[in-house]
Amino acid sequence: MDRGVTLAFSPRSAAFVSGYRAVAHLRRGDLCDVYDAWSEEREARCVIKILRPDRRAYAADRRRVVAEGELLLSMTHPHIIRAYEVHEDPIPFIVLEAGSEALLTRLIEQGPLSLRDLARLATQLCSALGYLHRRGYLHLDLRPANVSYDRGHARLVDLSLARHPGAAAPAIGPARSASVEQAHGQPQSAATDVWGLGALLYEAATGRAPVGEDRNGAQVPPLKRNGRLRPATASIIIRCLSASPEERPSLAEVARIFAPLV
Incomplete structure (x- = not known):
């Protein structure tokens, strides 16, 4: 829970959350505030x-x-957060299932993930991204703050930048989570999400992002062999981070490398 910000629902705004009781303010994102709440209708x-x-x-x-x-x-x-309701007026908000509080960001702050957790994270996110792509969408904002991971179960919890492939749009999220084509406003494809997946796995494996906020001329530091990584897993992560989209592996290939380690 974010104890540094006091943001409770006020009586004046209670009408638009009728049927819900705010329990705690969890976090403030770039666009939204996120609350732990109680649904009177669902009793959950x-x-x-x-x-x-x-x-x-x-x-x-x-x-x-x-x-x-x-x-x-x-x-x-199963690896994309479920929405119950969406409301537009007077203030836009979304009601989501519980379970989006265990963000990957907080887990990484405690240290790099084990190889088994890294493999679970990789295979489950490959499944979720593949589903999104088959539905005609790219995620375009893969980073630890947009993924929950709890007891071996990963979920995408934010699709606010999702869009159809092909559009040449600048990256809106942090520069360190943007692919080369996003950073330069070039057309985006499924390979753009592969780069995002690689960046996320790199950070989960090492505790640090592959590139900094200033990406000009940045090179991805090599992944050193350690108890958490094997040559094949280190290699596939680095391939995901190739500057050229054509040189990145497919999601299916990433999943094949990690599946035996789950």
Whole structure:
């Protein structure tokens, strides 16, 4: 729980969350505040993702929240967070299933993942990304803050930047999580998500991002052999981070390398 920010639902705003009780403020993202909540109708915990007060005057941000909610409602996959409801007015918010609190970011802060956890993370995210791609979407924002991992189960918990392939759009998230083509506003493809997956696995394996915020001329440091990595796993992660999209492996190839280690 984020104890540094006090952001409770006020009585004045209670109408739009009728039927829900805020338990705790979990985190503040680039676009939304995220709350642990209680659903009176379901008699169960849930997560409410609501547009930040300082972003509510911007129509584009309002549309992003609603679009993400509608996309999540259309998705049914064990490794993608499930949405229950999406509301547009007066303030956009999404009601999600509980379980998005155990972010990978916090786990990595405790140290690099074991090889088995890394393999589970890789294979499960390959499955989720493959599902997204078959549905005609790219994720485009793979980073530890957008993935939960709890007791061996990984889930994508944020699809706010998801879009159809081909569009040449600049990266909106942190520069260190953007592929070369995103950083340069070039057309994006499934290989763009492979780069994001590689960057995430690199950070999970080492505790550090493969590149810094200033990407100009940045080279990905080699993955040294250690107790957490084998030559094949280190090699596939580095291949994911190839500057050229054509040189990156497919999701299926990444999954094949990690599957025997689960």
